[in-house]
Amino acid sequence: MDIAEVAKASGLPASTLRFYEEKGLIQSNGRFGLRRLFSANVIERLALISLGRSAGFSLDEIGEMFTPEGPDINRTLLxxxxxxxxxxxxxxxxxxxxxxxxxxxxxxxxxxxxxxxxxxxxxxxxxxxxxxxxxxxxxxxxxx
Amino acid sequence: MDIAEVAKASGLPASTLRFYEEKGLIQSNGRFGLRRLFSANVIERLALISLGRSAGFSLDEIGEMFTPEGPDINRTLLxxxxxxxxxxxxxxxxxxxxxxxxxxxxxxxxxxxxxxxxxxxxxxxxxxxxxxxxxxxxxxxxxx
DNA sequence: GCTTGACTTCAAGTTGACTTGAGCTTTTAT
DNA sequence: ATAAAAGCTCAAGTCAACTTGAAGTCAAGC
Structure with a gap:
């Protein structure tokens, strides 16, 4: 998917998607020329990010939930x-x-x-x- | 009450109380010299503000809830x-x-x-x- | 009567989460 | 072949909600 499709599907502006990628919250998997290509599962990830945001978590905290630093630390954090x-x-x-x-x-x-x-x-x-x-x-x- | 008492009772720093007053969310009722004097009911008001903040309302929105612009508008808004x-x-x-x-x-x-x-x-x-x-x-x- | 410490004002700084703009490249439609 | 549309990067701007800092005021205790 290109960034516009992701934007449409997620309801988030392209600028936000670039920003999230820079923060490491989502990944694009390759480029077509300059343009980012995303795989479809980014939509679910974005849904989770939006959910977390609306629950009052900061982007950094959401990032922590994605990247377990250790198996137990993660469980406790959750x-x-x-x-x-x-x-x-x-x-x-x-x-x-x-x-x-x-x-x-x-x-x-x-x-x-x-x-x-x-x-x-x-x-x-x-x-x-x-x-x-x-x-x-x-x-x-x-x-x- | 002076500002330090309010700060202690509400758990908010004095700077925040001054900021809230400037925004019109709370009122001090007079001065002792330069110093603000607050009446005790400001504590309840601050509790409501904190509650609203933690529920995700902006200070402006909370302000709107306090100052009904009309009897029905207010009810609908609430x-x-x-x-x-x-x-x-x-x-x-x-x-x-x-x-x-x-x-x-x-x-x-x-x-x-x-x-x-x-x-x-x-x-x-x-x-x-x-x-x-x-x-x-x-x-x-x-x-x- | 003077120091001390809690208060004051006002301007400027900070943080998180984005957005905007300028200037450039690339794809797509004509 | 070319122009418009869509992407790109990178720096700077914005906004809410406070916080910090400098410089001054004032009541209280010694």
Whole structure:
């Protein structure tokens, strides 16, 4: 397949495909003149990348999942990611419930609605930041 | 409360709190000298912001949820966001299942495991990009 | 009364994930 | 045979969400 076909099939712009190739997330298997040639299985790989992105993983993290550094390290990493997703799913679910409730609720302000506040507090229990932000943030110096 | 107390209670650095205030996501209610004073309810608001961020909303989107432009527009927006979250939850769930399966599976490569590929295809059905990326991306010129 | 340390502002820097543009080459349609 | 369309590379630009740094202010403790 040439890059335009991959773009069409995956829904990603060609520039993104070149960028992903440069990052090592996908491979082209040869050239026709200058032009990259891709094999069909790149589509599945791109689907997985999109899925991972939408789940909040960084491209680097997705890359790690593809290239197991050792058999056990990889397994452990995958399970850790799965657990991370679990708490993300919980947060999303309470966010969703909160939004639905807010839409139905006739309190003047969501912050005055006890149901909303309860959802907020429940959700706050498994609080976390986005993975890629968490990783790069240094130890804070604002606390004693 | 002064900014350090808010930082401690919310887990966010003071610089972020100033940044959020500048963006209009939170308000300080007065000053003591130069120093901002916050009322205690800012903590709940920050919890909601963190929750929204972890659910993948941009700060601008979160801001929109706070400031209803009209009573109905707001309600519709909230429900739309809730639906968006629903498909996000589905994607995360299949991603999580895929990861857990991969960790347990002994196929040499996840792409050779039919169970994994099936999960991938199911997840691909409700494919989407991250909201903030989707919003800024122009109409693509790569397709005919 | 002066130092200290927590605060302030404002501008500039950073990071991840792409996109855009310039300038070139190659394929394809006429 | 030639021009348009599609690819290519490589550098630079963009955007959101913060962070960092410099330079100043101010209340509190000694």
């Amino acid at each position: 399970l850790a990611k799965a657990d991370e997703l679990d708490s993300k799913i919980k947060a999303l679910t309470s966010m969703r419930d909160g939004l639905r409730h807010s839409a139905a609720c006739n309190a003047p302000n969501h912050f005055e609605c006890p149901k909303f506040l309860r959802l907020l507090r429940v959700a706050g229990k498994n609080r976390f930041r986005q993975a890629n932000i968490k990783l790069k943030r240094k130890v804070r110096t604002y606390l004693p | 429900l739309a966001k809730a639906d968006e979250l629903d498909s996000k939850i589905k994607a995360l769930t299949s991603m999580r299942d895929g990861l857990r399966h991969s960790a347990a599976c002994n196929a040499p490569n996840h792409f050779e495991c039919p169970k994994f590929l099936r999960l991938l295809r199911v997840a691909g059905k409700n494919r989407f990009r991250q909201a903030n990326i989707k919003l800024k991306r122009k109409v693509r010129t790569y397709l005919p």
